[in-house]
Amino acid sequence: MIPEFEYAIYVWSSYGIFAVVIAWQIVQPVLYRRRLMAELREELALQSGDYNDPNS
Amino acid sequence: MSLAALPALLARDLRLAVRHGGESLMPLFFLFAVLILVPLGVGPGPNLLASIAPGMVWVAALLASLLALENLFRPDFEDGTLEQWWLGHLPVTGLVLIRLLSHWLITGLPVIIFAPLAAQMLYLPDQALGVLLLSLLIGTPILSLVGGLAAALTLGTNRGSVLLSILVFPLVVPVLIFATGAVSAAADGFSPRAHLGLLAALLVLALTLVPLAISAALRLNIE
Amino acid sequence: MIWKTIKVGFHRLGSPASFYRFSTLVSPWLWAGFALCTAIGIYYALYVVPPDYQQSDSFRILYVHVPSAWQAMAGYVVMSILAAIALIWRIRMTEIMAMMCAPIGAAFTAICLATGSIWGRPMWGTWWEWDARLTSMLVLLFIYLGIMGLYAAFDDRRKGARVACILILVGLVNIPIIHFSVEWWTTLHQGKTIRIFGESSMHYSMMPPLIWMTIAVKLMFGAALLDRSRNELLTQDRRKGWVQKKLKSQGVS
Numbered sequence: 372m373i374p375e376f377e378y379a380i381y382v383w384s385s386y387g388i389f390a391v392v393i394a395w396q397i398v399q400p401v402l403y404r405r406r407l408m409a410e411l412r413e414e415l416a417l418q419s420g421d422y423n424d425p426n427s
Numbered sequence: 428m429s430l431a432a433l434p435a436l437l438a439r440d441l442r443l444a445v446r447h448g449g450e451s452l453m454p455l456f457f458l459f460a461v462l463i464l465v466p467l468g469v470g471p472g473p474n475l476l477a478s479i480a481p482g483m484v485w486v487a488a489l490l491a492s493l494l495a496l497e498n499l500f501r502p503d504f505e506d507g508t509l510e511q512w513w514l515g516h517l518p519v520t521g522l523v524l525i526r527l528l529s530h531w532l533i534t535g536l537p538v539i540i541f542a543p544l545a546a547q548m549l550y551l552p553d554q555a556l557g558v559l560l561l562s563l564l565i566g567t568p569i570l571s572l573v574g575g576l577a578a579a580l581t582l583g584t585n586r587g588s589v590l591l592s593i594l595v596f597p598l599v600v601p602v603l604i605f606a607t608g609a610v611s612a613a614a615d616g617f618s619p620r621a622h623l624g625l626l627a628a629l630l631v632l633a634l635t636l637v638p639l640a641i642s643a644a645l646r647l648n649i650e
Numbered sequence: 651m652i653w654k655t656i657k658v659g660f661h662r663l664g665s666p667a668s669f670y671r672f673s674t675l676v677s678p679w680l681w682a683g684f685a686l687c688t689a690i691g692i693y694y695a696l697y698v699v700p701p702d703y704q705q706s707d708s709f710r711i712l713y714v715h716v717p718s719a720w721q722a723m724a725g726y727v728v729m730s731i732l733a734a735i736a737l738i739w740r741i742r743m744t745e746i747m748a749m750m751c752a753p754i755g756a757a758f759t760a761i762c763l764a765t766g767s768i769w770g771r772p773m774w775g776t777w778w779e780w781d782a783r784l785t786s787m788l789v790l791l792f793i794y795l796g797i798m799g800l801y802a803a804f805d806d807r808r809k810g811a812r813v814a815c816i817l818i819l820v821g822l823v824n825i826p827i828i829h830f831s832v833e834w835w836t837t838l839h840q841g842k843t844i845r846i847f848g849e850s851s852m853h854y855s856m857m858p859p860l861i862w863m864t865i866a867v868k869l870m871f872g873a874a875l876l877d878r879s880r881n882e883l884l885t886q887d888r889r890k891g892w893v894q895k896k897l898k899s900q901g902v903s
Contacts, residue, residue, distance in 0.1 A: 378708040378772050385765040386692070389714040392761050393870065396754060397681070400877035407884060414888070415897055576820065580813050584803035593799055594817065597792035600785065601827070632823070640820055643737075647812050 432517055433525050440529035454491035454534045455541065461487040462545050473550040480549035481559060481610030485603055487545070488538045488563060492570040493595060495534050497588050499526065499578040500645065510649050520638040523645070527568075527575045527638075535567030551614065558613035558623070562606040565626045572637040573598045579644040601629060664741050666883055667892045673876035680873035684866050691862030699856055711769040713859050717867040718761040722790060723825055725755035725871055730822045733815035743879070745811040746886070748818060749801050750878040754871055756794035763787055782831035783839040786824060793821040807886055 444451040465483050466476055503509045512522050542563055546556050577594040584590060609622035662668045695713040729751035736745040766784070767777045778784065797814050804810025831839075887893045 378706065381708055381768050381772055382710050385711040385714055385768050386696075388764045388768075389718070389761055392757050396757055396870070396874045400874065400881055403881050404877075404884075407881060407888075411884075411888060411893075411897060415894075580800060580817055581803065583806075583809060583813065584800075590796075590799050590803055593792070594796045597789040597796060597824075598820070600789050604785070636820070640816055644813055644816050647809060647816070650809070 430517070430521070432515075433521055436522060436525050437529055440526065441532065444529070444533050451495075451533050452537075453494055455537045457491050457494060458487045458538055458541065458545065461490065462548055465549070477550040477552060477614070478611075480546060480551040481555070481562075481607045481614070482603075483549060484538075484542055484545050484551075484559065484563075485566075485607055485610075488535070488567055489570060489599060489603065491538055492530075492534045492567065492574050493592055495530060496574045496578045496591055496595075499530055499575055500582055501578075504582055504649065509645060513646070513649070519642040519645075523575070523638045523641045527571050527641075530575065531568055531571040535563075535571060538567065539563045551610075554616070555610050555614035558619045559610045561623060562609045562619075562626060565623065565630050566602050566606045569602050569626075569630050569633045570599060572633045573602075576637050576641050576644065579641045579648070582645065583648040602626065605629070664743050666743070666887055666890075667896075669743050670880055670883060670892075670896075673880045677873050677876040677880075680869045680876070684869040684873060687862050687866035687869060691859045691866055694859035694862060699859060708769060708772050709856075711765055712856075713863050715762060715765040715769060716860060717863040718758045718765065719787070720864060721867045721871055722755055722758040722762050722787070723828060724868070725751055725758060726790065726794075726818075726822070726825055728871075729755060730818055733818040737812065737815050737819070742808070743883075745808065745815065746882050747875060747879045748815055749797075749811050750875055750882055752794050752797045752801070752814075753878070754874050756791060756798065758867070758871075759787060759791040759794060763791065779839075781839055783828065786828040786831050790821075790824055790828060793817075793824060797821070 462483065465479070469475060469479070500509060512519050539560060542560055543556060546559055551559065574591075574595055577591050577598075580594060581590050605622045605626040609619035609626065612622060613619045663672060691713065695710055699710070701707045701709075729748050732744045732748035732751065735741060736748055763784075766787075770779065771777055797817055800817055801807075801810045801814040804813065884893060
């Protein structure tokens with residue numbers, strides 16, 4: 372399945388770096404958005420008064 | 428429009444620098460600290476020192492010019508003098524150039540004056556000395572211009588100094604390359620003209636564009 | 651008539667709420683296009699294209715190295731155009747988008763440097779060479795990082811964005827230096843082998859994966875840019891009416 376190259380380590384590590392960096396570019400906005408939305412949800416709950424304080 | 432106020436600003440800046448005394452001698456101390464530490468660090472072999480001499484003098488010049496950048500516009504920004512630049516009748520780019528000229532006179536010129544001594548300490552070949560001085564003469568104004576730009580950009584931030592050096596570093600790389608290239612070429616007996624020509628082109632480019640960018644950046648920061 | 655529709659549509663994109671809707675709608679399609687093009691490109695690059703007679707299989711690194719390098723530079727040009735628009739017409743959306751170009755561009759520059767270094771090891775026998783192209787690419791990375799740092803250092807996001815826009819325009823001088831570095835100086839890095847106009851010195855059988863990967867990377871840049879800009883917009887406008895209204899109407903998702 373996976374082709375075997377003469378310079379396998381070099382080729383695969385290059386593609387690996389590409390994959391990792393691109394994956395981070397995809398994941399970062401998603402994670403950021405999730406955190407932001409949680410914050411906004413909390414703020415909205417605080418405003419409307421139905422905020423369940425986890426510490427109480 | 429009277430431009431008589433421009434020399435007055437220059438005189439004020441220089442007088443302030445002189446009265447601060449020790450502070451304005453810092454670039455020189457710094458230059459010599461670097462030049463003394465290098466032979467101790469890499470070993471005092473004349474061949475090695477001669478080959479790294481242009482780079483060392485230039486790095487010292489670069490660091491010396493970085494030293495005084497933090498306070499290039501900041502005191503004027505904090506006491507509101509900077510806003511007066513826009514209220515007065517003088518062209519702001521002119522004021523910016525004057526301020527950069529005083530920065531160069533304080534940090535660049537001493538380095539150039541003491542460069543022959545530094546060159547001797549690092550065993551730079553004699554035929555390269557003239558080129559070293561010429562490259563410093565063309566190159567250090569670019570350092571002041573680029574540094575001034577970085578200082579203007581970081582003016583509104585509260586942790587300017589680290590950011591300042593990060594901004595200056597990529598922009599002065601070409602200067603460092605061409606300047607040390609010229610000196611090395613001369614030391615090896617080749618013609619340094621191509622490098623010096625490119626360096627002069629950089630100076631012209633910086634001199635035309637950077638004052639505009641600096642005044643735009645200052646303007647944004649005082650808004 | 652059509653021209654007018656385009657113009658109105660463009661102006662409408664300047665409004666945060668419409669931009670938010672537009673980016674939510676468009677970015678999944680760009681991601682899908684990216685996935686498709688990458689799949690085809692990588693399939694061709696690793697299975698179909700025959701080994702090079704001089705470089706054997708190591709040239710396959712080209713298919714991630716070159717598109718990233720192109721995108722690192724193209725991303726800077728896009729960022730500069732956005733920055734110029736932001737400074738001249740003071741459109742807030744372009745300020746945000748220009749700022750969000752920087753981390754993506756920095757990522758591509760990093761890919762380019764890393765894969766180039768890995769490629770250099772078997773071909774040139776060294777990880778790094780201080781030649782003109784490599785150095786100018788490294789400088790590009792630091793300019794990107796400087797822009798990000800400058801933007802992050804300001805408490806006032808809008809002021810930070812405008813000041814960073816000036817830096818973007820100043821750093822633009824580096825782009826022609828990178829592009830022509832292999833022609834102006836004799837370097838270890840090979841010269842231009844791929845041309846859009848005229849004869850490429852690359853064999854045509856090697857071209858398809860490169861084209862697919864280049865398109866893929868462009869789509870990815872656009873998608874990531876829209877996603878990041880949307881997030882940044884939401885962060886900045888969290889107290890504004892349109893965000894609050896959106897949150898209340900659709901619940902918080």
